[in-house]
Amino acid sequence: MDDRIHDHAETLVDWSARIERGDDVVLAVAEGAHDLAVATARVLGERGANLISLYQSSEIAREYLRAHDGEFEDDPGYQLALYEQADSVLYLGGSHNTAATADVPGDRQNAYSRARQAIQEARMDTDWVSTVHPTRSLAQQASMSLPAYEDFVYDAVLRDxxxxxxxxxxxxxxxxxxxxxxxxxxxxxxxxxxxxxxxxxxxxxxxxxxxxxxxxxxxxxxxxxxxxxxxxxxxxxxxxxxxxxxxxxxxxxxxxxxxxxxxxxxxxxxxxxxxxxxxxxxxxxxxxxxxxxxxxxxxxxxxxxxxxxxxxxxxxxxxxxxxxxxxxxxxxxxxxxxxxxxxxxxxxxxxxxxxxxxxxxxx
Amino acid sequence: MDDRIHDHAETLVDWSARIERGDDVVLAVAEGAHDLAVATARVLGERGANLISLYQSSEIAREYLRAHDGEFEDDPGYQLALYEQADSVLYLGGSHNTAATADVPGDRQNAYSRARQAIQEARMDTDWVSTVHPTRSLAQQASMSLPAYEDFVYDAVLRDxxxxxxxxxxxxxxxxxxxxxxxxxxxxxxxxxxxxxxxxxxxxxxxxxxxxxxxxxxxxxxxxxxxxxxxxxxxxxxxxxxxxxxxxxxxxxxxxxxxxxxxxxxxxxxxxxxxxxxxxxxxxxxxxxxxxxxxxxxxxxxxxxxxxxxxxxxxxxxxxxxxxxxxxxxxxxxxxxxxxxxxxxxxxxxxxxxxxxxxxxxx
Structure with missing residues (x-):
């Protein structure tokens, strides 16, 4: 594994999220962010944090939202409880297709968001951090090759x-x-x-x-x-x-x-x-x-x-x-x-x- | 997508887990089970169930467990709350490497399991179902080609x-x-x-x-x-x-x-x-x-x-x-x-x- 992935994970856990022993951490992993998730799990293990990993798949979201009739239940308690009790949520972006949800009707997406306001607030109340793992899809969005895009991302992330x-x-x-x-x-x-x-x-x-x-x-x-x-x-x-x-x-x-x-x-x-x-x-x-x-x-x-x-x-x-x-x-x-x-x-x-x-x- | 994946998802949701509108569902997705997860999300959407997806990655587990000093906190509350309030947990197995955790020390794995007994009981108290999506890794374990293994899995799953x-x-x-x-x-x-x-x-x-x-x-x-x-x-x-x-x-x-x-x-x-x-x-x-x-x-x-x-x-x-x-x-x-x-x-x-x-x- 590229050493920079490990450095990214350490920057995320230590500088950005300030995670300490016993912290209750939610790792939200996009489809293309596996390698960063693995590196982050190692750092979280070293720090003695608690860990649960979510699969933040835009393809799953697309299917679910399109199939649903749009009458979403407000803030399902089992999900609210997870976020209300979490200390940190680390979002590891990195899609395989930035247009994966392009055919989800806007009103469906809005209805879903409206039904999850308390969950969203609970997430914002944690020490949340959003980052991305460089994927081919994001490189394409940037009109760059993957190796050049990786250099770009790590130059941006691995600062003093x-x-x-x-x-x-x-x-x-x-x-x-x-x-x-x-x-x-x-x-x-x-x-x-x-x-x-x-x-x-x-x-x-x-x-x-x-x-x-x-x-x-x-x-x-x-x-x-x-x-x-x-x-x-x-x-x-x-x-x-x-x-x-x-x-x-x-x-x-x-x-x-x-x-x-x-x-x-x-x-x-x-x-x-x-x-x-x-x-x-x-x-x-x-x-x-x-x-x-x-x-x-x-x-x-x-x-x-x-x-x-x-x-x-x-x-x-x-x-x-x-x-x-x-x-x-x-x-x-x-x-x-x-x-x-x-x-x-x-x-x-x-x-x-x-x-x-x-x-x-x-x- | 292979129609059988959709049939598998319907069998899982309707016959196996008996999921109904408003049920609080946890979808635990192994690294290789993405396609089955997408198909299952569609059926869950159609039924009007609530959905959160976990990323059940054996490579994440390996890194976390090996890096941790082994003094695990008992049943972290944020995870316990999720499972205690869930109605169903659907485990979608399907690894990329059945030996991914082969170098996790046995005592580390045992200590982790011991620290999560209440979580395990909460999971067993739900309407949980375990299934697998056919991956190359599981085909290899079976000494079969992927297409032959897919036929095998769907013959086993799609019964009357x-x-x-x-x-x-x-x-x-x-x-x-x-x-x-x-x-x-x-x-x-x-x-x-x-x-x-x-x-x-x-x-x-x-x-x-x-x-x-x-x-x-x-x-x-x-x-x-x-x-x-x-x-x-x-x-x-x-x-x-x-x-x-x-x-x-x-x-x-x-x-x-x-x-x-x-x-x-x-x-x-x-x-x-x-x-x-x-x-x-x-x-x-x-x-x-x-x-x-x-x-x-x-x-x-x-x-x-x-x-x-x-x-x-x-x-x-x-x-x-x-x-x-x-x-x-x-x-x-x-x-x-x-x-x-x-x-x-x-x-x-x-x-x-x-x-x-x-x-x-x-x-």
């Missing part, structure tokens, strides 16, 4: 997380102290308020309230955007590739939009509800192991030299105690490059220019 | 179970009314008492207290064997192939034994405890879909024209209410052919001769 967390703490401090963020680049000049907001240092560990491996972003919940922004990183939204989305904000609300490809998808998102026309997130990618988009939000939004903005729901963690941020049924991330020719300012001070932060060589 | 249950009910009635069973064949002349015993009609359904698919045997708990018996069906016991085991019983206890191959394994079994030298089971195979031994006890012991005897623990279901049968830490099945030249008598009356029961053509 202590060092990156410290660097991200510096940026968080700047954002927390600041009032206004401005993004400038080709097709982009946008200002937004971060007054009274608290940024999250998402350092791929539950110790940082960060539940993705890899992570490597600092995010906050901005308000009152003004100006325009062009998202030049290609993305798939609702199963459709979109390119060069451009949004115009006035008084905090989207007043105009366009896209070079699949513009209608953006229109659909914006029409979801009132909150869908406002910003829910500003995230600043800082993971230098992620050097290209791979059409997977787990990786793309953490890519160094990018910034992402989300239409829709904000994370309350970024708001003052007791306050709630922008509310919406959606949270759709869009990504823009911040390399050559771009800059990010906080209260008029340039924090990042041409892809380099002010504390980096070459700034 | 109603008809077989009715036939087995006739044999059960004879055994329940009888006092003494005698087996006669080449190298075999053994009598044993079944006085006051209740035979189990093991018809591959929880409705018959039968938890294997395939099944197709009638079994009881005999006492006081006298005589000798030769087991000419090859078996693997404790990882070792044994051939032509011969046992001599006097006053109900094994007084002499031999085997053509790996005789020492039989000696080990007999020395486990006092109960290991007594009989725990007499089982009569009646599944005519199983036409050859495949070195898998799930199939071999149900093979038509065979009888098996187990050294060790008896099933209390065969004893009068409140009484317990032979007690032992082991239950080791040994199988003998009852074809050409053999007969089975109950109280002196011939019930089976040359492999045919008295109600069959050609008797």
């Amino acid at each position: 997380w202590e060092a990156l967390a410290a660097e991200m703490a510096d940026l968080k401090e700047i954002l927390d102290a600041g009032s206004e963020v401005r993004l400038v680049g080709e097709g982009t000049d946008l200002t937004m308020s971060v007054e009274d907001r608290t940024a999250v240092n998402s350092a791929a560990s539950v110790a940082y309230d960060s539940h993705n491996l890899p992570s490597g972003e600092v995010f906050t919940a901005p308000e009152s955007p003004e100006g325009h922004v062009t998202f030049d990183v290609p993305m798939t939204i609702r199963g459709k590739r979109v390119r060069d989305v451009r949004l115009t904000f006035e008084d905090g609300v989207v007043t105009d939009y366009s896209a070079a490809v699949n513009e209608a998808v953006i229109g659909e998102v914006l029409e979801t509800d009132e909150g869908a026309r406002r910003l829910g997130e500003l995230g600043i990618g800082m993971n230098r192991g992620i050097d290209r988009p791979t059409d997977s939000i787990l990786f793309d939004e953490k890519m160094a030299e990018t910034v992402h903005l989300a239409l829709g729901r904000a994370y309350d963690a970024c708001l003052p105690d007791g306050k709630s941020g922008n509310d919406s049924a959606v949270h759709v991330d869009l990504i823009t490059n911040m390399d050559e020719g771009s800059r990010l300012e906080v209260d008029g001070e340039v924090i990042q220019r041409d892809g380099k932060f002010r504390w980096e060589d070459g700034f | 179970w109603e008809a077989l249950a009715a036939e087995m009910a006739d044999l059960k009635e004879i055994l329940d009314a009888g006092s003494e069973v005698r087996l006669v064949g080449e190298g075999t002349d053994l009598t044993m008492s079944v006085e006051d015993r209740t035979a189990v009609n093991s018809a591959a359904s929880v409705a018959y207290d039968s938890h294997n698919l395939p099944s197709g045997e009638v079994f009881t708990a005999p006492e006081s064997p006298e005589g000798h018996v030769t087991f000419d069906v090859p078996m693997t016991i404790r990882g070792k192939r044994v051939r032509d085991v011969r046992l001599t019983f006097e006053d109900g206890v094994v007084t002499d034994y031999s085997a053509a191959v790996n005789e020492a394994v039989i000696g080990e079994v007999l020395e486990t405890d006092e109960g290991a030298r007594r009989l725990g089971e007499l089982g009569i195979g009646m599944n005519r879909g199983i036409d050859r031994p495949t070195d898998s006890i799930l199939f071999d012991e149900k093979m038509a024209e065979t009888v098996h005897l187990a050294l060790g623990r008896a099933y209390d279901a065969c004893l009068p209410d409140g009484k317990s049968g032979n007690d032992s830490a082991v239950h080791v099945d040994l199988i003998t052919n009852m074809d050409e030249g053999s007969r089975l008598e109950v109280d002196g009356e011939v019930i089976q001769r040359d492999g045919k029961f008295r109600w069959e053509d050609g008797f």
Whole structure:
């Protein structure tokens, strides 16, 4: 077995999930994640954790959901009990086919999700972490060969997380102290308020309230955007590739939009509800192991030299105690490059220019 | 997908486990059982059952057990809760390597089992059913090609179970009314008492207290064997192939034994405890879909024209209410052919001769 699989498992168990002796761990294994599951089981055994493995098969989900009449029982007790009593849930993604559930009717999927809200909350209350094992299917989604994709994934996952967390703490401090963020680049000049907001240092560990491996972003919940922004990183939204989305904000609300490809998808998102026309997130990618988009939000939004903005729901963690941020049924991330020719300012001070932060060589 | 996989799933869900709308089902999926799991998920969806899938990977188990220091926590509550509240557990066997756990130290495996007694009891209290999906690894264990092994498995599983249950009910009635069973064949002349015993009609359904698919045997708990018996069906016991085991019983206890191959394994079994030298089971195979031994006890012991005897623990279901049968830490099945030249008598009356029961053509 590739040594990097073992290193991935150790990073997951020790850095990300902080698992200790006697912890009750649920390992949720996708169809293609077997090797990572085996490596993780070894580390969990070494740490003396308890282990049960779930089979997170999208092909099983497809058959079950399509065959069911859609009248799902609310939160079956035996499943709720498992998650309510678990300490950690480790999701090992890695499909054989990213389109395996493409023919499940949307309303069936929604009915299933609605019937499992308490289960979902119980899972979110654990020290959960989501990661992926590199499979041929994910490599294909990224338009890469498997060996090249493996290199990409391990570069993203096997970071010096202590060092990156410290660097991200510096940026968080700047954002927390600041009032206004401005993004400038080709097709982009946008200002937004971060007054009274608290940024999250998402350092791929539950110790940082960060539940993705890899992570490597600092995010906050901005308000009152003004100006325009062009998202030049290609993305798939609702199963459709979109390119060069451009949004115009006035008084905090989207007043105009366009896209070079699949513009209608953006229109659909914006029409979801009132909150869908406002910003829910500003995230600043800082993971230098992620050097290209791979059409997977787990990786793309953490890519160094990018910034992402989300239409829709904000994370309350970024708001003052007791306050709630922008509310919406959606949270759709869009990504823009911040390399050559771009800059990010906080209260008029340039924090990042041409892809380099002010504390980096070459700034 | 092979239609027989779907038929297997329907037999499992409807005939064997009797699953109904709202039942809380745990699907435990071995590494090679994916296709059967997908087919079973469809049937469970159609029936409106609730579903959670476990990944029953022997490679995960190996890594976890070898890495652990052996001080396992007793019955972790999150796992106990899952099984205590479940209605059915469906075990879909089908390994990629039947020797995957061969290098797990026996004491580690035993310590793990000891720490999970309440979980094991909770599982046994559900309407559980064990079956297998035909894999290359199981075909290899059976010395068969995969297509031939698939034919074999589906012949064994896709029976007219109603008809077989009715036939087995006739044999059960004879055994329940009888006092003494005698087996006669080449190298075999053994009598044993079944006085006051209740035979189990093991018809591959929880409705018959039968938890294997395939099944197709009638079994009881005999006492006081006298005589000798030769087991000419090859078996693997404790990882070792044994051939032509011969046992001599006097006053109900094994007084002499031999085997053509790996005789020492039989000696080990007999020395486990006092109960290991007594009989725990007499089982009569009646599944005519199983036409050859495949070195898998799930199939071999149900093979038509065979009888098996187990050294060790008896099933209390065969004893009068409140009484317990032979007690032992082991239950080791040994199988003998009852074809050409053999007969089975109950109280002196011939019930089976040359492999045919008295109600069959050609008797």
